[in-house]
Amino acid sequence: MERDWNDKTILIVEDDKFNSLIIKNFLSKTKAKLITAFNGEQAVELAREHKPDIILMDIKLPGISGHEATRKIKEFLPNAIIIAQTAFVTDADRNEALESGCSDFLTKPLSSDKIINAIEKFM
Template identity: 40%
Template structure:
């Protein structure tokens, strides 16, 4: 069975780009969320193998969402996505349990490399 991924980003075109990269490589999209609060809800509903989470989002940022998901499921696999210049946030995300992070703009091979490393 294909591994499922939940995509969380406030930019619709970013979600579309990631979805495109993943589906072309045999991953299933468990769902999409446009903010951290929705990400936490969708995670509980879909229990995906992996979450790709943007750091900067409205309502609840990616780091708050990461912490909430980890509270409900300590084994959750989450990869953070961030634009350049968010080093402090990336460090906080890793300390909070993120498995890896990808810098925007995305390189398809970097996205796949991170995903394969975390969930195979």
């Protein structure tokens, strides 16, 4: 199915450059504007600057964690849609992500369908 999200901005927060490229590749066909942050501080800065429609937030980041970055972003973008994406898959991990303000929770490894279906729920 062809998706045209050219009026949407998606912030990809992922400290692993390879994973970041894979996610960008998955989302490139949606025509959304894609912005990338490689740590929590940069994620907060770019969210403040670009006010993205969707944020894909890695949880384990250098510097401040994805949880902390999510809480900071929610202070100035209270309605931000933030989808946690992580290799940590326990119920406690899921609960912590949701408690920090994430709208949804994806477990790695990620697939194109998994990411696009999760985003589509909020579009």
